[in-house]
Amino acid sequence: MTHLPPPPADLLRDAALFLDFDGTLVELAEHPEAVAVDARLAALIDRLSDRLDGRVAIISGRPVSGIRALFGDPHFAVSGSHGLEVLWPDGTHTRAERPAALDRIVVAMKAFASATRGVLVEEKPLGAALHYRAVPEAEAQAHDLARQLAADAGLHLQTGKMMVEVRVPGADKGTALRTLMQSPAMAGARPVFLGDDDTDEPAMVAARALGGAGVLIGAARETAAAYRLDSVASTLHWLEAATESLAA
Numbered sequence: 001m002t003h004l005p006p007p008p009a010d011l012l013r014d015a016a017l018f019l020d021f022d023g024t025l026v027e028l029a030e031h032p033e034a035v036a037v038d039a040r041l042a043a044l045i046d047r048l049s050d051r052l053d054g055r056v057a058i059i060s061g062r063p064v065s066g067i068r069a070l071f072g073d074p075h076f077a078v079s080g081s082h083g084l085e086v087l088w089p090d091g092t093h094t095r096a097e098r099p100a101a102l103d104r105i106v107v108a109m110k111a112f113a114s115a116t117r118g119v120l121v122e123e124k125p126l127g128a129a130l131h132y133r134a135v136p137e138a139e140a141q142a143h144d145l146a147r148q149l150a151a152d153a154g155l156h157l158q159t160g161k162m163m164v165e166v167r168v169p170g171a172d173k174g175t176a177l178r179t180l181m182q183s184p185a186m187a188g189a190r191p192v193f194l195g196d197d198d199t200d201e202p203a204m205v206a207a208r209a210l211g212g213a214g215v216l217i218g219a220a221r222e223t224a225a226a227y228r229l230d231s232v233a234s235t236l237h238w239l240e241a242a243t244e245s246l247a248a
Helices: 041-053 064-071 101-115 134-151 175-181 196-209 232-247
Strands: 015-019 054-057 077-080 085-087 093-094 121-126 126-131 156-160 163-167 189-194 213-218 228-229
Touching: 015 175, 041 054, 041 232, 054 175, 064 077, 064 085, 085 121, 085 175, 101 121, 101 126, 101 134, 121 163, 126 134, 134 156, 134 163, 156 196, 175 189, 175 196, 189 196, 196 213, 213 232, 228 232
Parallel strands: 015 054, 015 189, 054 077, 189 213, 213 228
Antiparallel strands: 077 085, 085 093, 121 126, 126 163, 156 163
């Protein structure tokens, strides 16, 4: 496994910045609803957006509505549901259609969660996820159920840190980054993506292909990223330092 250096402080100069949310900007929690955006993070994103002339976006597995609830009405772009929906800074919201099969999948997941203490179901507009962070021994059963539900409905199986999701196919965080890079605000910039999970790898690959770079957050592993930061805390510290570098 190749050792990755930390990103240089000037990495964001002339860049478009794309940020994963959970595990990158905030610590992972047992349930998505347990997460909050504090004043420090909100102010940091505002400063970054100002210094980068609006070239900041969040790319998350959460639905757009979830990010919107955490940040209020964000003035930056948000791609949610692994690239299946986008909220643009002008308020335009585009998203894929929700298949009827997801309703049946939610019912099956809730039945499993009721019978397996500690498993939580996250309902999304374009998917449904089982979280088993509180009961890791349920991993195999959760994945088996999700795999069968996805196959029966012709939907996509998405794995992540202590979760498994069944969602609409046709997009990932890499396609999300490429879509956002086509906007006038991002055009001509060098993409930099920060993320922690396997679900972030397509965005790392896309950033590199477009002449930019990825930054892995967390423990070292095989990745398309060029740099690495140890934790959420070190990520926030680096972003603050990079923001000051942009002002110099």
